[in-house]
Amino acid sequence: MEKSIRKVIYDFTPKSGLICIENTFNGRAVKIEYMKNIYDLAHKYNIPVHLDGARVFNAAVALGIEVSEIAQYADSVSFCLSKGLCCPIGSILVGTKEFITLAKRYRKMIGGTLRQSGVLGGPGIIALTEQRFLLKKDHEFAKKFYTIL
Numbered sequence: 001m002e003k004s005i006r007k008v009i010y011d012f013t014p015k016s017g018l019i020c021i022e023n024t025f026n027g028r029a030v031k032i033e034y035m036k037n038i039y040d041l042a043h044k045y046n047i048p049v050h051l052d053g054a055r056v057f058n059a060a061v062a063l064g065i066e067v068s069e070i071a072q073y074a075d076s077v078s079f080c081l082s083k084g085l086c087c088p089i090g091s092i093l094v095g096t097k098e099f100i101t102l103a104k105r106y107r108k109m110i111g112g113t114l115r116q117s118g119v120l121g122g123p124g125i126i127a128l129t130e131q132r133f134l135l136k137k138d139h140e141f142a143k144k145f146y147t148i149l
Contacts (some may be wrong), residue, residue: 035074053070
């Protein structure tokens with residue numbers, strides 16, 4: 001794993017500046033030990049870790065842990081409210097105040113603003129406060145359905 005990190009710049013090759021982890025990956029939850037190993041290695045070289053957690057709530061259910069236990073091994077996290085949480089639209093980006101301020105600036109620079117987004121806040125709140133607790137039942141149904149096939 002460590003061999004993949006570019007520690008110095010040779011000619012025009014870039015130095016490693018970010019490590020991204022997906023959880024879930026290919027429909028499977030990434031084990032917490034693996035995430036911790038990546039996080040520790042990244043921080044050894046002062047490289048931030050981003051968790052692409054589009055389905056991180058599903059990963060937490062599959063691993064039998066809280067999302068916060070997964071997120072602790074990332075410096076920033078993004079997740080979808082529409083994947084498994086039944087919200088019609090929306091994603092959340094989490095990080096330090098400085099990181100979010102910079103992210104908002106870049107979003108605005110490339111035209112990524114949404115007018116009247118408040119109407120989507122309601123379904124987002126329901127997704128996080130209620131729907132995430134139903135994911136375990138979804139996983140149980142999926143396992144039953146798989147055994148039938």
